Amino acid sequence: MKDWLVYFSFFVxxxxxxxxxIRFFVDTKITALIDSVFRRKxxxxxxxxxxxxxxxxxxxxxxxxxxxxxxxxxxxxxxxRFTNMFRSGFQRFWEAYQTKVPPNVRLLINIALxxxxxxxxxxxxxxxxxxxxxxxxxxxxxxWRRWDAQHYLSLAEAxxxxxxxxxxxxxxxxxxxxxxYPALVKIxxxxxxxxxxxxxxxxxxxxxxxxxxxxxxxxxxxxxKKLAFxxxxxxxxxxxxxxxxxxxxxxxxxxxxxxxxxxxxxxxWFLAGIFGMFAGLTRFHGIILIVPFIIEFLISxxxxxxxxxxxxxxxxxxxxxxxxxxxxxxCGYLLYLLLNYVVTGDAFKYLFWQKTHWFQEFSLTxxxxxxxxxxxxxxxxxKTVSDNISGITDLKLFAALWLPQMIIITAAMLLILYAIxxxxxxxxxxxxxxxxxxxxxxxxxxxxxxxILAAFPIYILLALLSKNKKxxxxxTIASIMMxxxxxxxxxxxGQFM
Numbered sequence: 001m002k003d004w005l006v007y008f009s010f011f012v013x014x015x016x017x018x019x020x021x022i023r024f025f026v027d028t029k030i031t032a033l034i035d036s037v038f039r040r041k042x043x044x045x046x047x048x049x050x051x052x053x054x055x056x057x058x059x060x061x062x063x064x065x066x067x068x069x070x071x072x073x074x075x076x077x078x079x080x081r082f083t084n085m086f087r088s089g090f091q092r093f094w095e096a097y098q099t100k101v102p103p104n105v106r107l108l109i110n111i112a113l114x115x116x117x118x119x120x121x122x123x124x125x126x127x128x129x130x131x132x133x134x135x136x137x138x139x140x141x142x143x144w145r146r147w148d149a150q151h152y153l154s155l156a157e158a159x160x161x162x163x164x165x166x167x168x169x170x171x172x173x174x175x176x177x178x179x180x181y182p183a184l185v186k187i188x189x190x191x192x193x194x195x196x197x198x199x200x201x202x203x204x205x206x207x208x209x210x211x212x213x214x215x216x217x218x219x220x221x222x223x224x225k226k227l228a229f230x231x232x233x234x235x236x237x238x239x240x241x242x243x244x245x246x247x248x249x250x251x252x253x254x255x256x257x258x259x260x261x262x263x264x265x266x267x268x269w270f271l272a273g274i275f276g277m278f279a280g281l282t283r284f285h286g287i288i289l290i291v292p293f294i295i296e297f298l299i300s301x302x303x304x305x306x307x308x309x310x311x312x313x314x315x316x317x318x319x320x321x322x323x324x325x326x327x328x329x330x331c332g333y334l335l336y337l338l339l340n341y342v343v344t345g346d347a348f349k350y351l352f353w354q355k356t357h358w359f360q361e362f363s364l365t366x367x368x369x370x371x372x373x374x375x376x377x378x379x380x381x382x383k384t385v386s387d388n389i390s391g392i393t394d395l396k397l398f399a400a401l402w403l404p405q406m407i408i409i410t411a412a413m414l415l416i417l418y419a420i421x422x423x424x425x426x427x428x429x430x431x432x433x434x435x436x437x438x439x440x441x442x443x444x445x446x447x448x449x450x451x452i453l454a455a456f457p458i459y460i461l462l463a464l465l466s467k468n469k470k471x472x473x474x475x476t477i478a479s480i481m482m483x484x485x486x487x488x489x490x491x492x493x494g495q496f497m
Contacts, residue, residue: 107217111212115208115209115236116205119245122245123140123143125487126143126144126242126490126491129488129492132488133492134492138491141197144246146491148447149200151174152177152200153182153185153197153200153247154174155177156182156183156186172344172353175340176350176353176354176357178281178284179281179339180278181248181249181282184252185200185203185247187199188200197247200247204244204245204246204248204250204251204252205251207252208244208245208251211456212232212235214255214258214259215228215235215258215456216228218258218262218265219460219463223463223464227464230466230472231462232459234463234466235254238483239404239407239408239449239482239483239485239486240404240408240450240483240490241453242483242487244453250454253283254453254456256275256276256279256282256286257276257285257431258456259275260275260289260292260329261292261428263275264300265296269325270325273326273327273329274328276290276328276329276332277328277329277332277335278332279329279332280330280332280335281332281335282332285438285439285451286333287332288434291430291431291434292427292430294323294326295427297322297323301315303315303318303319336350360442404489405449408452412455412458415458415462416433416436418465419457422464424457431455431457432455432457432461435454436452439451449486
């Protein structure tokens with residue numbers, strides 16, 4: 001398939017620059033300077049024509065007034081007239097759009113356009129990065145089909161799930177990858193003519209739009225429009241948000257986790273449990289959603305107070321008719337264990353392959369004093385990153401892998417401290433802190449920026465932190481710069497898995 005998105009991106013970018021340049025010349029004093037040159041020459045030419053006609057005694061009209069407008073002035077007048085016509089037509093369209101389109105549909109369209117624009121910009125970063133670093137332009141698929149994306153696509157392309165992937169030899173090591181995302185890609189491949197890559201792009205993009213839409217709606221409930229918009233902004237410009245447009249599970253998982261919280265806010269307990277279950281079929285973090293579910297249920301229904309009041313019976317009824325839906329969330333993980341058992345004969349086989357093939361397991365390590373005595377435990381991932389930074393041997397690997405991990409993990413830990421300071425809502429705080437702690441407790445920490453990307457409460461915290469315009473500007477610029485850096489590192493071989 002042609003890399004139409006790349007060419008379209010550059011086409012739109014070029015047209016935008018041309019238009020801005022034209023408007024710049026039309027609206028500044030430079031226009032007068034250039035136009036005066038053309039006008040002077042035109043008037044001189046008109047006088048010559050008038051003199052020649054006078055000699056031949058020709059009854060002529062005011063030639064000077066006809067040619068007084070030079071070619072540049074004529075062109076700028078045309079541009080201005082076209083701009084005014086476009087502005088008038090757009091204004092009529094905008095008024096109809098604002099009044100006749102339902103608010104939720106209008107919000108969805110607006111967010112979809114913002115999401116697509118942000119992905120085009122990231123694609124431009126990626127394309128230019130490969131040209132500059134590698135000296136060659138890679139195809140759209142070659143840019144994003146790398147690391148774990150290849151495994152998800154292989155699962156979607158396989159005739160038998162988790163069996164005979166990439167050849168005739170039976171391969172069960174891919175059981176470590178949760179099934180919902182490749183299953184959706186397999187379904188959407190029916191639309192794309194069997195092309196798993198473009199099916200994955202479609203799934204990821206639609207889920208990202210859904211994530212941004214429901215994040216806005218969720219934050220709007222507690223914090224208002226400005227913070228809702230900023231939360232979406234920070235999600236789209238997070239340093240590794242390019243994973244949202246690649247064949248990875250992040251966009252799907254984030255959408256499902258946000259939907260879980262949104263349904264909790266609306267007290268749609270059954271739907272919250274269903275979305276949480278699907279999240280548990282997408283990533284191992286999904287099971288954590290049971291914690292905010294229970295907290296939200298206990299707080300919103302005031303269960304403890306009601307259990308010791310006259311409403312005891314109704315409180316017990318709520319627990320067994322509404323609160324019980326929380327246990328739908330672990331069902332996602334149980335279904336994944338069932339898949340393990342069906343494919344390998346061992347429900348916990350994924351743990352074996354994670355440890356032996358990917359060198360991953362949850363573990364803690366200890367800090368020691370000068371006498372080699374244990375002080376206190378810390379997540380293993382923290383020690384992995386610190387060891388690799390303190391003993392740098394490969395600058396390229398450091399720049400592409402350990403430096404971004406150090407920055408993003410440090411930022412996440414600081415945000416947890418900030419959440420404690422401002423007394424962040426317990427539902428969000430519990431989910432985010434368990435999520436991040438679980439991520440940095442992996443023994444061989446390679447994917448922490450990608451995992452942290454899916455902890456969506458950090459975007460709400462960033463929006464809260466950046467209420468001040470100067471702080472907002474600093475965080476936005478720093479995040480965009482890191483996004484550019486990490487995008488180029490990834491598409492040129494950086495080990496963001």
